[in-house]
Amino acid sequence: MVLRPRSHPSLRDYGIMVPVSPDTTARILEDLVSDPKLARAQERWLLERDATTVTREDALRVHTKEYVDRLWDPTSREYVVMEGYELRAPDGSYHRYDPNRGRIPLGRLVDQLLDVAGGTIQVLRAALDYGRAFYLAGGMHHAMADQPGGFCIINDIVIAARALQASATIESAWIIDTDAHKGDGTAALTHGDTSITTLSVHMAEGWPLDQPAVRPDGTRNPSFTPSDIDVPIASGEEGRYIPRLEEALEALDEFPRPDVAVVVYGADPYEHDGLPSAGLLRLPLETMGVRDRLILDFLTARDIPTAYLRSGGYGERAWEPVAQFVAQFLHETLGHQTLGE
Numbered sequence: 001m002v003l004r005p006r007s008h009p010s011l012r013d014y015g016i017m018v019p020v021s022p023d024t025t026a027r028i029l030e031d032l033v034s035d036p037k038l039a040r041a042q043e044r045w046l047l048e049r050d051a052t053t054v055t056r057e058d059a060l061r062v063h064t065k066e067y068v069d070r071l072w073d074p075t076s077r078e079y080v081v082m083e084g085y086e087l088r089a090p091d092g093s094y095h096r097y098d099p100n101r102g103r104i105p106l107g108r109l110v111d112q113l114l115d116v117a118g119g120t121i122q123v124l125r126a127a128l129d130y131g132r133a134f135y136l137a138g139g140m141h142h143a144m145a146d147q148p149g150g151f152c153i154i155n156d157i158v159i160a161a162r163a164l165q166a167s168a169t170i171e172s173a174w175i176i177d178t179d180a181h182k183g184d185g186t187a188a189l190t191h192g193d194t195s196i197t198t199l200s201v202h203m204a205e206g207w208p209l210d211q212p213a214v215r216p217d218g219t220r221n222p223s224f225t226p227s228d229i230d231v232p233i234a235s236g237e238e239g240r241y242i243p244r245l246e247e248a249l250e251a252l253d254e255f256p257r258p259d260v261a262v263v264v265y266g267a268d269p270y271e272h273d274g275l276p277s278a279g280l281l282r283l284p285l286e287t288m289g290v291r292d293r294l295i296l297d298f299l300t301a302r303d304i305p306t307a308y309l310r311s312g313g314y315g316e317r318a319w320e321p322v323a324q325f326v327a328q329f330l331h332e333t334l335g336h337q338t339l340g341e
């Protein structure tokens with residue numbers, strides 16, 4: 001199953017100039033339906049967004065009350081967006097933000113992201129119903145309990161896992177994060193919680209690990225909270241990526257089998273990704289495919305329902321690894337369905 005996000009304005013419509021290609025989702029779907037078999041079977045695999053949204057109560061299971069108040073307040077939410085997308089330079093000038101080019105007030109982006117996060121809850125449920133499902137959005141893994149970061153305003157991943165726990169739909173989850181950037185928000189939000197096990201394979205250096213490890217007030221920067229399993233890959237070590245991921249999955253296998261796995265996909269380790277801050281990890285398309293195969297086979301062999309979130313992926317070619325993987329994933333799923341008919 002593939003869950004299509006609702007159609008939303010692009011970041012450029014808000015005046016935010018980050019290299020997110022507004023049509024990545026459309027490009028992935030276009031590529032999938034260029035395959036005649038997938039085109040014919042479209043109604044068997046394409047899911048549309050339902051009415052699931054993230055409520056204040058859902059957000060409060062993950063974020064602090066003070067932060068949730070800021071997100072729900074029509075005035076202060078705009079500042080949260082400025083902070084999360086780093087739209088102001090230290091000297092106070094605008095950075096990658098041009099209010100004159102935006103046609104929608106910045107604060108409205110929060111509603112859009114809450115809707116995106118509603119899709120994350122929906123795709124976890126779809127994974128439980130169908131075995132596996134890929135959401136062409138979501139994966140805002142840098143959002144912390146009390147602050148946004150790295151283009152992430154709310155942590156939809158942990159919000160969705162906690163929502164399903166609250167409704168007694170699941171007890172436990174694994175979160176496997178293969179985005180180029182460390183899943184720091186997810187690690188910090190679930191630290192010490194044995195019901196959620198986190199694995200993150202990411203660039204050893206660069207954002208978010210290039211910040212001071214200790215904040216000015218002496219507290220630890222939450223970006224440095226360890227995941228249950230961290231796999232930092234240094235620049236130039238791409239050849240070791242797959243063996244190190246294999247070792248990490250073996251380590252994950254020592255943890256109890258969860259009710260659901262969430263894979264924070266991340267197309268940004270791809271060598272043709274357009275975001276400079278993901279440039280320290282450059283995997284060829286073939287290695288991206290080996291990565292994806294390894295994780296899918298690992299979870300399928302253990303019969304763990306799996307939800308994928310698209311997560312990072314920037315520029316004109318971000319669609320390529322995603323389309324490659326989802327096509328393979330759909331062919332297998334449809335193959336099984338045909339056998340069962």
Ligand SMILES: [Zn+2]
Nearest residue numbers: 179180181312
């Ligand atoms: Zn990323």
